[in-house]
Amino acid sequence: MNELIKKAASLLESGAVKVVIGYGKGSTDRTQAIFITKVEDCNQLIFDSRCIQNLAVYLTKAEIKRMGKPAIMAPLPVLRSIVQLAAENQLSDESLVVLGVSPESNLVEFESLAAIESYLQEHKIEIDEKYRKIIEEIKSKPVSERFQYWVKELEPCFKCYACRAACPLCYCTRCTVESNQPQWIPVASHQLGNLEWHVMRAMHLAGRCTDCEACYHACPMGIPLHLLNKSLLQDVEENFGSYGPSLNKANSLSSFNPDDKESFIR
């Protein structure tokens, strides 16, 4: 950690970056994102198991951009998001400095985004057995029960859009849910509105989601949104081959293979 703090400080000192995005102490025993602009504040940076928020989300926010070139503390989920954002032309090598944090909480430096991608080859996304089981269970229910299950799960959603705000890949300046010509998604947070909103969000993340679970952690009602993404992640892997954010490999949903297999088109 000290290593990382030193690095951050030197970056600010040299003026290489204008702001360091990292984890700091939050209210009660929680952590929060902090934006350090002064060398002396660098020692506020912390890293431990509580640091689950995906900081990459700030990289696309106008307010942060205005602060100037950032350095960002990046454990694996953040690294993945960064590569995906770069793949979607939202970041470039010049636009930021990445202070990687290894699973062993050590500083990892990268000379390029490409280097991050190859680093991620050793740290592939793996969907926890536990979740695979849960998804299996849900799928094993009769269709109508499954439907009721989700209607019920989504019932508490009151469209606070925390999931969207926490998601590094939800960087659209105008979300479809806000477009009203036509009104794709009913605004109200009733059953239909909730269902359609979450189906749409899941689809928009299909093939892009890096499984950081930020949406789930952000949801005040604890709706298991991450299950939708994980399931789609599985499907994408199953049908279109191994998945992982990549700078040059075309996104699995905006590309195709003439020999894609399916069983349901007659």
Next chain:
Amino acid sequence: MSKIGVFICHCGENISATVDVEKVAEAAGKLEGVEFSTDYKYMCSDPGQTIIKQMIKEKGLTGVVVAACSPRMHEPTFRKACAEAGMNQYMCEMANLREHCSWVHDKSDATTQKAIDIVRTLVEKVKHNKPLQPIKVPITKKALVIGGGIAGIQASLDIANAGHQVILVEKDPSIGGHMSQLSETFPTLDCSQCILTPRMVEVAQHPNITLLTYAELEKLEGSIGSFKATIRKKAKSIDEKLCTGCGLCTTKCPNKKIPSEFNAGLGLRTAIYVPFPQAVPNKPVIDKENCTYYQKGKCKLCEKTCPTGAIRFDQEDELVEIQVGAVVAATGFNVMKTSEFPEYGYGKYKDVITGLQFERLASASGPTLGEIRRPSDGKIPEKIVFLACAGSRDPAKGKPYCSKICCMYTAKHAMLYQHKVHGGQSYVFYMDIRAAGKNYDEFTRRAIVEDEVNYIRGRVSKIYEENGKLIVKGVDTLLNAKPVEIEADMVVLASAGVANPGSEELAQKMHISYDAYNFFAEAHPKLKPVETNTAGIFLAGACQAPKDIPETVSQASGAAAKVAILFSQDELSRDPAIAVVNRCAPPLFSTCVGCFMCATACPYQAIGEELITDRQGNVIKRVAKVNPGLCQGCGTCVAFCRSKSIDIDGYTNEQMYSEVMALLNND
């Protein structure tokens, strides 16, 4: 507030027989935003169209729905009518009440209700239609012709004579194609080369034609009016400017035992060669696979003998990019090889040859100087058997189609044989004699009656060798189906015409479709025989299906005419149904966030980027931009865009959305 006119067509009885059109008109009249609705016997008729025009003027209609046949049938008609009445033509939509309703359902309330639903759906769509202007695309008035056979030659000459530039690409060292290999031509028996070579020379000398021989299409991008073609000019290993075509090198080349393609394998050629004496251009190329120098690293005899020092061993393939407005595919065909006939000996019998090989034997420029001598021992065959339909019309061979030319050239072959070998006996096994064409049947008659060719109606099950003779086992279905065996000295298979090897890949390069046998597919079997389903690419000759010379030439001229018609305009107006990236007020400028996933999804590389800058020229935003020239309007990008920032005119999100809503809310 939209004022829409709805016009229900009876189509004579075709719609009104099962749909209660008055009821539909009445229901339509009640729809919100509908100003006027009526029904009429024939909307497409002049009086019908007049009603529409009058109403547009009288009622000041802002949109029109014509409920009649399929838009694929009459959309242009009615849009034109609307335009003539001063309404933007794209404010007119058609509701398909005939193909999709009246013809497929029995008379019933449900059928009428469905008709009403369809009309309501289109009314809702039209409410969201925007006036559009057709897109203008400039036309590059230069044509690419692929293939230098008679089809390509004819097409090139016609286009060139219409005053347009032509680039003629031929994969072989010389143009001429199969026609240059033929001996005489039916039904006139005039010498093929005598009529062809003048055309070849004309091509070479024509100021408007650029001839690229020993070259192939590498890549074709863009669309009608502005294609970008990449041509691979294979290394000829000679400097064409210096080469005088004296041919000394070919006499000195030590490698003389290469089967000659021009002589269909019956003659030999050298490694540095001119395919045939009348070749155009009449300059040699080095066939690297068979050249001693390229294979073993030493020899260079040709270089030593060349008086002008034109040999270039270091020459490499060259890729040239050219802009063209139209493409004519004239890549021709090929014939099945004898080795493809197990029952006729897998090609192991030297004296079982294909019709194309017989052409070379009968040709004065051929390996036997026109004498019919059999390949095995050079003897003159006293008894010869011709097999019409060798492979053709034979599902077992995967060629259920008729190759069309075999009946005629087989009759010709038999005639030539009878004329050249006096006292020789010739037999023709046939399924049917298909001699449809001017003076064709007379021609086959002549073979039978005057030249006494023995026609046997039946097929041949087997050919085998027994003491120096080829035993042809067949059946005579007219002589109460008796098996017949003929001891022949030589057998000629009128083997099926097949697509050229590689035609599949070529079709994919050009994005045109091809049939189950890899022949290129025309856009419509009857009404668009020279067009392909890719605008701006046309077909000429046997690459579309086996054809004889006259048919090939006429199709080539047809294709040339299509090109000339296209080139008669300076710009092309295209349906404006294309994608657009939205724009909105600052600071957003556009809801596009520039993820460019649409770009990777676009089949036409039509999506590029646009930098939105402030007055000082600082980049504020990087967004996607659709190139209207390239966009073909598939809308794949629209369904992709997460922020709904890209939309497609004519099928906008609002239009499709309201159609779904309208279709389902019929209560």
Next chain:
Amino acid sequence: MKIGFYPGCSLTGSSREYNESILAISKKAGIELVEINDWNCCGATAAHNLTKELSVSLPARNLALAEKDGMEELVVPCAACYNRLVMTQHELNENGGLKALIADKLQMPLKNNIKILNVLQFLEKYFVPRFEELIKYPLAYDVACYYGCLLVRPNKIMKDERWEDPMSMDSIMQKLGANALDWSFKTECCGAGFSVSKPEIVGELSGKIVRNAVDRGAKAIVVACPMCHSNLDMRRPAIESYLKRNVDVPVIYITEAIALAMGITSKEAGINRHFVPVNLTVNR
């Protein structure tokens, strides 16, 4: 090693020598051919002209029995039997409904996945690789390999890539030291269908076959089918009267040829049973 064995009627009657020779060579090679328990007619006779159902049930029963006996491979020397069994296996695999129907008739389970070998495939698999050790005396003769129709037709099911000019038997004979001639009648009809009703037609059809073989210099015609054999061997008088000349070229089963080369005596291999005496010898 144990392999399933379906002799069929011919091998127990008109072509016992075929049976004896294949058993002899297998024995010597240490391969045990286990006969299907309670096997029945393959249906090659009248059955497949009568009813479709019967024509598949007969062979199907044999296949089911073979499965019951736990066989994974089944050697069927008679080309006609082989043809029926393979055709049946194919048809049942293509047509699930029929398969169910037949299995139901048979009152026996039918996986229908047993590997059926004709004699050539059997030899290629179990003998050719061991020729080094097995072959004592090369059989140095010019021979014509005659396949007949049943081993290669219909090709879409038999899948011989040179069905008009098969080579498998030729290559085995070559490896035996013989010179397999290139000739034209490998798959011509021998007239088996008329063998009883119209022998004179057999005379003509088989006659042409024999003539071509002799003219090419064959010292023996090698066959792998009882029908071919009986027509070319037993019908020799009819053949000679058609050819208007005497021909003494012997007709031997490929299994007999191998037997000789393996040093098995003519008697053991049943070679003494032929109508046209087999005057082939190997120099011991």
Next chain:
Amino acid sequence: MTEFEPKIVAFVCNWCTYAGADLTGTSRIKYAQNVKIIRFPCTGRIDFMLLLKAFSEGADGIIVSGCHPNDCHYTSGNFHARRRWITFRGLLDLMGIDVRRIQYSWVSAAEGAKWADVVNSTVTTIRELGPYTDYAKVANYLEKEANV
């Protein structure tokens, strides 16, 4: 009691299936009235949201149909669509939105008979499944609110 007449929306591409359905008409092949066609330029254009909308507006079944692989008028729109449907189908299945109610098919401009067959078999399937009450309940929840 009268038989349940399902509401079915067909999202079809202009070049293959729409033309194919035209051919069904010209060949006078009869099929059920339940299916109504909406014309798209290409299956690639069909937004998955529109399928949801169809259900929420009371569709009991949906047909999505376009050009066979390799026959797309736009060369690859249908390939993209295929990937989208594979993914979407997985999600719907997880969420218990009845995938049996969406029939995907490739119907070329030459397959008039196939179109009739697709329509009729889909109608049969949906008849067996009955009205899509599950989704309707959720959708009507909206109306209840509106009426308040």
